[in-house]
Amino acid sequence: MKQNKKSDNKILRFLGFDADFKAALPSMVNYNWAVFLGNGSFYIIGLFLIPFLTKVEGLSTAQAGIVALCAKLCDAVTDPIMGIITDRTRSKFGRHRPWLIIGLVPVMLTYFGMWYSFGISNAASSIKMVYFTGMYMLFSTAYTIVIVPHTAMLPVLAPKYNLRTQYNSVKTIIDAIGTEGSFIIATLILSYTAKEGKGFFANAVSAFGNTPQFNPSFKGRFMVMGLVLCLFFSLPLLATFFGTKEPSSKNETVPPFSFKEFAGEYKSIWSSKAFKQYFALSLFNCLALSFISNTSYYFLDNVAGMVSLYAITTLIAQAGEAAGFPLNYAISINLSKQAPAKIELPFIVLALALSFFVHRGSPAFLLILVYIFYNFGLAGVNTVTGNIFPDITDVDEMISGERREGKIATFSTLIKKIISGVSAALTGFILALFGFEPNAAVNTPTALFGVRFTYAILPILFISFSIVAAYRYKMKKEDHALILRAIREKKETGTVTLSEAEQKRCEQIAGHKFEQMWIGRQ
DSSP: OHHHHHHHHHHHHHHTOOTTHHHHHHHHHHHHTTHIIIIIHHHHHHHHHHHIIIIISOOOHHHHHHHHHHHHHTHHHHHHHHHHHHHHOOOTTOSSTHHHHHTHHHHHHHHHHTTOOTTOTTSOHHHHHHHHHHHHHHHHHHHHHHHHHHHHHHHHHOOSHHHHHHHHHHHHHHHHHHHHHHHHHHHHHHHOOOOTTOOHHHHHHHHHTOOOOOOGGGHHHHHHHHHHHHHHHHTHHHHHHHHOOOOOOTTSOOOOOOHHHHHHHHHHHHTOHHHHHHHHHHHHHHHHHHHHHHHHHHIIIIISSOGGGHHHHHHHHHHHHHHTHHHHHHHHHHTOTTHHHHHHHHHHHHHHHHGGGOOTTOOHHHHHHHHHHHHHHHHHHHHHHHHHHHHHHHHHHHHHSSOOHHHHHHHHHHHHHHHHHHHHHHHHHHHHHTTOOTTOSSOOHHHHHHHHIIIIIHHHHHHHHHHHHHHHOOOOHHHHHHHHHHHHHHHHHSOOOOOHHHHHHHHHHHSSOGGGSGGGOO
16 A cells, blocks of 8 residues: 555655645636636637627728727736736735636626627627727726636745646646537527428537538627637636635735836836747747737638638647647656747748648648647647746746736736737738638739738748747756745845855846846845
8 A cells, every 4th residue: 555655655746746636636627717718718808709790790901900909009008007016906805816706707897798799799880890999998907807807816825837838737637628618609509490300419410511601681699609618707706706715815915006117117027138038939829820820710711712611620629739739748747848839849940831832722621731730839839938927926026025916917918918919910811811701702912912911921030930939948847946045045044045056047047147036145
C-alpha cells in the first residue's frame, strides 16, 4: 500500500502537480467557470457578429467594422479605470471577487441586446450602426467589470509557479466546454431545420453539416441565440463567486488617489522587460487570430464555396484545440511555459499557407486539414499567454514593491478587446477597399484576394512576430523561485542578499539595474 502511494507521488511530481493538488482542484474548477464568459462570449462574437451585422441587419462591411472599433475604443478608458478600482476595492470577499456579482446582470442584458435590435431593423443602416455600437460598448464595459478582477485574482489564488500552470490547464478544459457548448447552442439555433421523417437527433446532426447562408429572415433566430447565450455566459459567474475564496481586503488601507500617480503606475508597469515581452506575444497573436476570425465566414462562403461546412469545421477545430491540452501541459511543465508557443506557432503559419490551395471545387479534407493545423498551433499559444501572465505580476512586485494584479490584468483584457475591435474595423475597411460585397452572388477576383489578404497574408505576418516574441521571453521556473525568494526576504528583513549572478539574472528579466529596483534599494 505504501509502495503504491509512493509511486503515485512520483507520477504526480513528474506531471508537475503539487502535493496539495487534490485539495486545490475544487478551487481551480470553480475559479475557471467564469471563462465561459471570458472566452466563450467573444468567441461567438468573433464567429457571428460581422456576418450578423452585414448579412442579417444589412450594414456594410465598413459600418460593421466601425461598430467593433468604436465599442473597443471605449475600453481604452474603462479597462484602466477598472484596474484601479479592483486594486482599491475593500470588502470581506476580497479585492476582486465582489465584481463577479456586480457585473452579472449588466453582462446578461447587454449580451442579449447585441443580437436583438428591438424593432429598429427597418430603420436606416446608420441608425442601426449607432444602436449596435452603443450596445457593444455597454457589453464591453460590463465584461470589463467582471473579467479584469477575475484575471487579477489568479496570482492571489495561485502563488506557486506550477500551481498557476495547473489553474490554467483546468482553464483549458473548462474553456473547451464553454466555447464548444456555446457554439453547439448557436449552431442548433441558427442552423436547425426540422425535416419530416427525421428525429431531433438526426436533424441536429444535419444542422452541423449544413450551415445556411444568413439573410434578414434569421433575425428571430439570432434573438433566441442571444437570449440563451446571455444566460449560458453569465450564470457560471455565480459558481465562481460562491466556489472561490479570496482573502478579505476589508481592513486594508486605501491610498489616496492621484491622477498623476495613476498614469505613472501604468508607465511603471510598462517599464518591465518581462511585461513588454508578454505584451508583444499577446499583441501579435491577438491581431492574427482576430483577422482570421473576422474573415472566416467570408472565406468559407465566398472563396472556398463551402459555407455549409462552417459549423462542422469549427466544431472539429475546437475539439482539436482541446485535444492539445495534455501535450501542452506536459511541455509547459517539463520544458518551459513559453515552449508550446515556440513549438506550435509554426503550425498556424503552415495552416494559413495551405489555405491558399483552398478554392471552389477543392476537396473538403484540405479545408479540414487547414483547421486542424491552425487549432493545434492556437492551443499552444493560448496555453503560453495564460500561463505566463501571473508571473509578470511577481516581476512587477520585484521592481515596484507593490501588488498590482488589477492594473496588469487591465493590459491582458485590453489587448484582447482593443485589438479585436481594431482588427474588425480594419477587416471591414480592407474588404471594402478591395471591393468585396458580402451579399453579392459573385465577387471579383480582386475582392476574393482581399478576403485571402485578411484571412491569411496579414495573420502570417503577425504570427511570425509572435514566434520572435516567444523566443525573446526567457523567464523559467528557477528564475521565478529566485524572484519570490528575494521578495520574501526583502519584506521580512528590509534587505536582500543575492549573489552577483543572481542579481544579474534579476536585471535580465526586469530590464532594470538591480539597485534601481525595490528589492535592490537600501
